[in-house]
């Protein structure tokens with residue numbers, strides 16, 4: 552006989568995944584747009600896939616793409632000075648868009664209009680208008696646009712959605728999410744509006760927002776009160792002078808969001824602050840509560856064992 556405890560735990564077990572055999576005779580042709588830091592993760596993964604061939608790459612910085620493919624030992628890749636010329640010249644099945652945030656929308660829309668599938672790095676876009684235009688371009692093209700939220704594939708992250716969907720927490724009415732770093736402001740292209748567009752909010756805030764909104768099925772936001780600040784990024788005490796002088800995005804963001812279905816979302820994210828974490832993620836439902844520990848250096852992972860709080864035998 553299955554006891555009640557097993558019944559509860561069994562519903563969270565991973566189902567067996569059927570793997571279809573890979574056809575290596577037909578290669579999937581991929582191009583990389585942007586050959587900076589995150590492109591390194593993409594090339595490593597593509598190299599492990601026997602049915603994928605990286606045939607082209609583009610970067611705005613002269614010679615950068617060529618050096619990138621040399622460094623990774625990938626031969627015969629055709630390199631281009633920008634994404635448009637690559638899309639014009641190549642017949643591709645897909646592109647990885649690994650550019651800074653401000654060019655996400657243009658690169659994605661141009662690729663979709665050429666009939667090419669897109670794996671786009673997070674955050675999806677800088678503005679809502681861009682995101683809408685990208686979603687429309689995807690629908691019109693009949694191709695796939697996938698946003699690179701790799702935590703979606705993490706078993707712990709998937710568990711959060713499973714717990715919410717199982718009904719263990721009952722109707723959700725309040726969520727607190729976000730996280731942050733005590734000192735963790737990136738530099739390079741992340742700290743200027745002309746390349747990044749947004750700071751901590753887009754860089755790491757998008758992970759925590761996706762974690763909880765994906766779990767509850769992305770209800771529509773009805774009202775938002777938002778706040779951003781830049782005290783650390785602009786300060787020569789906490790940033791190198793050459794970075795402080797060009798810093799013009801947010802290093803902290805907070806928001807109070809009313810979602811459809813009577814759910815409140817309380818959010819805060821920091822690249823830097825005088826604190827270890829602004830709090831764990833909590834999901835409060837009428838039957839139970841879930842605590843998801845925040846990692847010290849927020850990067851879209853679960854920071855420790857999650858806990859569910861609920862009544863047992865009426866207590």
Ligand SMILES: NC(=O)c1ccc[n+]([C@@H]2O[C@H](COP(=O)([O-])OP(=O)(O)OC[C@H]3O[C@@H](n4cnc5c(N)ncnc54)[C@H](O)[C@@H]3O)[C@@H](O)[C@H]2O)c1
Nearest residue numbers: 585587588589609610611633634650651652654672673740
């Ligand atoms: N998923 C993750 O864990 C993760 C981690 C780090 C960064 N990212 C995301 O990846 C993106 C890139 O970050 P990065 O650190 O690699 O930045 P980066 O500045 O190192 O590289 C971006 C490159 O894109 C190139 N580029 C920009 N527009 C282009 C265009 N139109 N055509 C061709 N090349 C173009 C730039 O010249 C630059 O070399 C950001 O949006 C960031 O949020 C994701």
